[in-house]
Amino acid sequence: MTVPPTTAPTEPTSAPGTTGRGSEQTMHVEDRPAVATPAAEKSIRVTVNGTVHERTVSVRRSLVEFLREDLGLTGTHVGCEHGVCGACTVLMDGEPIRACLMFAVQADGAEFTTVEGLAEGDRLHPIQQAFWDHHGLQCGFCTPGILLTTYDFLRDNRGADEAEIREAVSGNLCRCTGYQGIVRSVQAADETWER
Amino acid sequence: MKPAPFDYLAPTTIEETLDVLAEHGDEAKVLAGGQSLVPMLNFRLARPAVLVDINHVAGLDGIEVAADSLTLGAAVRQRALETRLPGQLPRPSAWGLLPEAVGYVGHQQIRARGTLGGSLAHADPAAELPAAVTALGATLCLRSADGQREVGPDEFFEGFFTTCLAPEELLVAIRVPAWPAGTGTSFLEVSRRRGDFAQVAVAAAITVADGRITRAGIALAGVAGGTVHARELEDGLVGQAPAAGTFAELAADYAATLDPPPDVHGPAEYRRALAAHLLERALTEATGRSSAAAA
Numbered sequence: 429m430t431v432p433p434t435t436a437p438t439e440p441t442s443a444p445g446t447t448g449r450g451s452e453q454t455m456h457v458e459d460r461p462a463v464a465t466p467a468a469e470k471s472i473r474v475t476v477n478g479t480v481h482e483r484t485v486s487v488r489r490s491l492v493e494f495l496r497e498d499l500g501l502t503g504t505h506v507g508c509e510h511g512v513c514g515a516c517t518v519l520m521d522g523e524p525i526r527a528c529l530m531f532a533v534q535a536d537g538a539e540f541t542t543v544e545g546l547a548e549g550d551r552l553h554p555i556q557q558a559f560w561d562h563h564g565l566q567c568g569f570c571t572p573g574i575l576l577t578t579y580d581f582l583r584d585n586r587g588a589d590e591a592e593i594r595e596a597v598s599g600n601l602c603r604c605t606g607y608q609g610i611v612r613s614v615q616a617a618d619e620t621w622e623r
Numbered sequence: 624m625k626p627a628p629f630d631y632l633a634p635t636t637i638e639e640t641l642d643v644l645a646e647h648g649d650e651a652k653v654l655a656g657g658q659s660l661v662p663m664l665n666f667r668l669a670r671p672a673v674l675v676d677i678n679h680v681a682g683l684d685g686i687e688v689a690a691d692s693l694t695l696g697a698a699v700r701q702r703a704l705e706t707r708l709p710g711q712l713p714r715p716s717a718w719g720l721l722p723e724a725v726g727y728v729g730h731q732q733i734r735a736r737g738t739l740g741g742s743l744a745h746a747d748p749a750a751e752l753p754a755a756v757t758a759l760g761a762t763l764c765l766r767s768a769d770g771q772r773e774v775g776p777d778e779f780f781e782g783f784f785t786t787c788l789a790p791e792e793l794l795v796a797i798r799v800p801a802w803p804a805g806t807g808t809s810f811l812e813v814s815r816r817r818g819d820f821a822q823v824a825v826a827a828a829i830t831v832a833d834g835r836i837t838r839a840g841i842a843l844a845g846v847a848g849g850t851v852h853a854r855e856l857e858d859g860l861v862g863q864a865p866a867a868g869t870f871a872e873l874a875a876d877y878a879a880t881l882d883p884p885p886d887v888h889g890p891a892e893y894r895r896a897l898a899a900h901l902l903e904r905a906l907t908e909a910t911g912r913s914s915a916a917a918a
Contacts, residue, residue, distance in 0.1 A: 466673050467632070468631070487629070487631035488626045488627075488629060490625070509665050510661075510666065511658055511733060514732065517732055520735075523735045524732045524735060525736050526732050526736070528661075528665075529661040529662070530661070531631070531657075534678060577731075577732070598817040598818055599730025599818060
């Protein structure tokens with residue numbers, strides 16, 4: 429994967445019913461009233477896989493719902509919705525986080541990488557290829573989260589041993605593989621990913 | 624959408640936050656890292672009318688290392704305690720207990736968002752950071768629109784998910800005093816799986832001077848309805864020479880006084896046995912490190 433460009437292209441069209449960041453929303457600190465008015469909706473601007481998106485969201489829309497339903501990026505999966513399973517793990521400003529434990533409104537200004545941002549066209553990312561080659565997935569539900577956790581881990585670590593890899597993926601539950609294939613896949617990606 | 628409807632505010636200054644809290648009182652809930660609050664919202668265990676997001680408030684995420692104290696903003700991310708803090712600490716330092724403890728909090732993805740102050744204000748009885756700040760004798764700095772006050776952990780933690788924070792108050796900073804030379808620390812935990820809440824966790828800071836224990840700070844998580852400050856054990860240790868037999872006896876005696884709640888993982892007796900074992904190991908490790916510190 430290439431790091432998302434800092435000057436990202438704006439998405440070509442806005443979805444119907446959305447507004448850009450309206451002037452009434454972009455309030456400067458000095459313009460704020462002493463006690464601000466609570467809002468039930470808010471305009472946000474986020475960068476996902478290098479593309480800028482502007483949307484108005486309900487403040488109780490979770491980030492993972494926003495990614496899946498507003499942006500159509502259904503690669504990020506929703507599992508437990510309380511931070512335990514790790515299926516919704518995405519990178520926020522380069523760091524893995526739980527997309528079910530943030531509201532979309534909190535993502536304003538942030539940059540995200542989801543599983544859709546890993547491959548380049550038809551060419552799988554070396555981590556994805558390693559998971560394919562070494563049976564790192566069965567049903568695939570946990571896989572997007574595990575791929576992004578692995579991306580962050582391997583970016584910062586080389587030559588990790590099995591115990592370190594198991595700890596690195598401990599925040600992502602897989603109920604199919606028993607983790608054997610996952611550990612092998614991470615080890616393989618450690619060798620094949622040029623970084 | 625899982626949470627019940629709420630209104631959202633994202634103040635950018637502490638003063639504005641305090642005004643908002645003063646206006647909305649117990650209708651409002653402060654949102655920091657959200658790693659405990661958002662699950663509670665999703666389960667509708669919490670239904671605040673207004674969420675006050677403090678992630679954009681300036682001046683809440685500072686790390687200030689001074690000779691006599693370490694001051695941490697309440698919104699310092701747990702991950703920062705793990706990655707940014709260690710490089711800024713003098714070596715050896717009792718403050719190293721914080722990075723040690725935070726490594727047991729959830730998983731990296733949780734620590735990336737979770738905050739120090741959020742964990743303290745949530746006051747989960749099995750949480751690691753309340754035990755660590757209790758052992759270190761930290762001071763918690765609370766502010767409201769009406770003023771500010773400073774409280775110790777014994778006053779702050781009132782029990783099961785309960786603190787002394789008033790609805791209009793905000794935890795703004797945590798000040799950890801420096802401990803004397805010759806202090807060693809240890810944080811140990813047993814949980815069913817990596818990243819789970821503690822079945823039992825022990826935080827210990829122990830100062831040894833001239834072959835005797837001169838000061839001890841010890842707290843436990845997971846053994847009661849709230850964080851436990853082991854004052855009787857601290858008192859029993861001061862004046863003693865560090866010795867394996869002494870530690871085993873004092874740890875066992877203290878653990879016998881605990882009355883942990885039984886749960887699906889085991890009866891109360893199991894947690895008492897874990898507490899005795901972890902206390903003994905923590906005392907040994909902390910004093911071992913303190914002699915290394917004094918050398």
